[in-house]
Amino acid sequence: MFERVGAEEAASLESLARKVRNELAAAGLPVLASGLNPVLAGGAEVDVDEGADAAGGVFVAWRASPRLRDCASRAFRLKQLDDPALWHSSAVGAAMMQAMAAILASAGFSVEDARDEYRPQQLRVLASPPSGQQPVWQRRDDELAMPGWSQDGPVD
Template sequence: MDIDDGDDAAGGVFVTWQAGPRLRACASRAFRLKQLDEPVLRHSSAVGAAMLQAMAQVLTSAGFRVEDARDEYRPQQLPVLAGPPSGQRPVWSLRDEELMLSGW
């Protein structure tokens, strides 16, 4: 997560995800050596796109408002525009009956 508290259009809360170290290293090597037809580059890109989509779906389901990652300076970061509405309990929060001690 990255929080840019600047008072401008670039500010905000951004979530990100990274592939594992091995995939990142292989993709970085292929890019550095200008081996642009290497399958690892397509795979790395596909994994990144799938994870951005999955993060957006999970956050939206939890009540967050997100925007597509369109920032050229943050291509793999998902902007979070707002949290769940005030007063809305998370769907995973404990229910009242779970908080009561048995036998009381």
């Protein structure tokens, strides 16, 4: 029987997933919206597994464009194993996983390979940056508008 984590742990996982999505978006990567049908778009997909077991947690995958996925699927389905779309699709996935791991590590997240046969080429996010560490992209106090000023300069 599938057991879920408690409400507090589920909220913690969702918070971690939100931070991961924000960080990848800040790097300029497209991030798939939760619940969006993957047939419609490509980009970083952040998934929360609320299972109360070793397979639970926050995972990150890369979804290539629908067109590249279709080309690779077609080649595989037709057993055209020498089709460049298969190799290229795999290379894109591997490169994007390395890039996302580097981006998240640079931002202070703890990540590792998911090491799960059901989650090939995925990352497991173990922890967010240390408490109190603000994202480098977050607005700073010196960026806030001063009285008498707008974003375009002094107000007349």
